[in-house]
Amino acid sequence: MNEPVYVPPIKIQGIKTKLVPLIRECVNLDPDTVWREPFMGSGVVGFNIEPRRAVFSDINPHIINFYNQIKEGRITHYLVRAFLEREGRHLEEGDEKFYYYVRDRFNREHDPLDFLFLNRSCFNGMIRFNKNYEFNVPYGHKPLRFSKAYITKIVNQVAYVEDLLRKYDWSFLCQPFEKSISAAGENDFIYCDPPYIGRHVDYYDNWDEDAEAKLHTSLTGSHAKYMVSTWHHNDYRANEYIAKIWPECSVITKEHFYHVGAREENRRPMVEALLTNYTVTGNKNELSRKYTQLSMDDALIF
Ligand SMILES: C[S@@+](CC[C@H](N)C(=O)[O-])C[C@H]1O[C@@H](n2cnc3c(N)ncnc32)[C@H](O)[C@@H]1O
Missing domain, CATH: 3.40.50.150 (Vaccinia Virus protein VP39)
Structure with a gap:
């Protein structure tokens, strides 16, 4: 099987x-x-x-930072749920204007939760940066982008990584x-x-x-x-x-x-x-x- x-x-x-x-x-x-x-x-x-x-x-430092923060317990699946529920509601209200607001915020502050948000709401789940190291993928229009089911799917994916990192001796280097x-x-x-x-x-x-x-x-x-x-x-x-x-x-x-x-x-x-x-x-x-x-x-x- x-x-x-x-x-x-x-x-x-x-x-x-x-x-x-x-x-x-x-x-x-x-x-x-x-x-x-x-x-x-x-x-x-x-x-x-x-x-x-x-x-x-x-x-790409943002990928490595994301996994290191899970490893250090600074990102948990609980936090991811709360974050995506809150920011998902804002996206619902603000639509693409809010997406670009988060994109600008990420390009200033490099928060890994913003990276996750952008990666899961941008066009085609792409990762693309310009020569000034700015994330520049446009919004992937979709009604109810962060639906309950979609958030649960992402939360489960994060929880799965948390389990792997508890079980194994893995490191992440940029x-x-x-x-x-x-x-x-x-x-x-x-x-x-x-x-x-x-x-x-x-x-x-x-x-x-x-x-x-x-x-x-x-x-x-x-x-x-x-x-x-x-x-x-x-x-x-x-x-x-x-x-x-x-x-x-x-x-x-x-x-x-x-x-x-x-x-x-x-x-x-x-x-x-x-x-x-x-x-x-x-x-x-x-x-x-x-x-x-x-x-x-x-x-x-x-
Ligand atoms: C095709 S993707 C890997 C996809 C991965 N196997 C997967 O299934 O998701 C190529 C990766 O190589 C990274 N990369 C590109 N140039 C690199 C370099 N010189 N040294 C290390 N990583 C690099 C990119 O940031 C990107 O994440």
């Missing part, structure tokens, strides 16, 4: 909720292995793997990936989900070929086991960087649908790839129904 996938309170573009079951099957950790996730984003991958020891990091990877030992496992090249989204989410090459050098230098998420191909082109930058890796692929519009015909299939520096073992028949493991020669033929 498939284990359920837990969805965290902060959303982000490129969230890997749908890939969690596959990643789970391709990762095998010893009890002492330290899970390192240098591009944590929402944290959905590591939160579902549930390693005993983990270091989650990201260059730092660039090079620093996170350089701290890894040979027995650690590093899961990387960098922004995809050429899909520049914002100040904290900028990525190019140089960055991808640096990531490769850092990972090979660490001697740890690693897995990198990337895209493999879509209807129009293949990801040329897989062969160029990651030639020694095994490639596991899985089809994924991105919605680029409300209409069915606008669904664009995108094949996701997991690159690993180890061979994934498991029940071959079971696994092959769910994904394809390709050799590097096959990887770009489809």
Whole structure:
């Protein structure tokens, strides 16, 4: 039976909720292995793997601050409920004017509860900052944005993180990936989900070929086991960087649908790839129904 996938309170573009079951099957950790996730984003991958020891990091300080405040007990699910009920009522009365008021307040004061509020009421649950480090995602219009059911869902997501943080030895650091990877030992496992090249989204989410090459050098230098998420191909082109930058890796692929519009015909299939520096073992028949493991020669033929 498939284990359920837990969805965290902060959303982000490129969230890997749908890939969690596959990643789970391709990762095998010893009890002492330290899970390192240098591009944590929402944290959905590591939160579902549930390693005993983990270091989650990201260059975006607001994500890290949010989780550190939960860890320190300064944000609790009770506080989140009271905050969202109050601010949700104000949003109901003030509509988008109130959203932009909170956005300005967050950009001055950086309160993690405002970050949560914006993330859960902005357009498409995006995280995007301009070059002045200001959150600039517009309002995601919806009547009764913070309905009772929606608030309860978010509160439960926060309560779930509180439980995880009580159970496990996890830390959250705001730092660039090079620093996170350089701290890894040979027995650690590093899961990387960098922004995809050429899909520049914002100040904290900028990525190019140089960055991808640096990531490769850092990972090979660490001697740890690693897995990198990337895209493999879509209807129009293949990801040329897989062969160029990651030639020694095994490639596991899985089809994924991105919605680029409300209409069915606008669904664009995108094949996701997991690159690993180890061979994934498991029940071959079971696994092959769910994904394809390709050799590097096959990887770009489809
Ligand atoms: C695609 S998202 C990760 C999504 C995540 N795996 C999930 O499922 O929610 C990429 C993340 O990398 C972070 N990031 C971008 N450049 C970085 C860098 N140089 N060092 C560390 N983190 C970086 C971004 O802030 C963003 O949170």
